[in-house]
Amino acid sequence: MSESPVIGVLALQGDVREHLIALAAADAVARPVRRPEELAEADGLVIPGGESTTISKLAVLFGLMEPLRARVRDGMPVYGTCAGMIMLADKILDPRSGQETVGGIDMIVRRNAFGRQNESFEAAVDVKGVAGDPVEGVFIRAPWVESVGAGAEVLAEHDGHIVAVRQGNALATSFHPELTGDHRVHGLFVDMVHAWRTAES
């Protein structure tokens, strides 16, 4: 395979460090991204879990919202977990005031759908494209996807609710593979970045 891709982790708020570790374990060069210049150098980007309204407001404040939208529109691979999934939704069912999204996936997301912090849970999830045993899904005040448009593919469901979606080069999960030590979902994302780089070069 060609040399390791550089994958950024949007480092405004949330579990940035865990994603940097998971990406490195999946053979990517992982870097925090806080400035537009850092985003420009990345071959792909992870938007971490955390608090989506905070991440949204900081992205606007740091001048990153428009550059993020532009790169996603151009096809840069992007992966969002939990709050990151919310950031990739074209529509949020119950946005807080001032909450914007990057968009990129034709889906409607319901924030905190699986309940509050103390209703967080783990469950085995079968994810299309991840071979072998189910993934251990860690759900923390997790969103679910109410519905997807024609262009988006459902990769996983839990309890009848959509929890993983892909549309082109955008991938999103309600749960947090970065917290489990199982790096297969990050591996899937790194493969998407390799494929995109090869297609672009």
Ligand SMILES: NC(=O)CC[C@H](N)C(=O)O
């Ligand atoms: N673990 C998470 O990322 C929780 C997401 C949070 N409920 C939000 O709305 O942003």
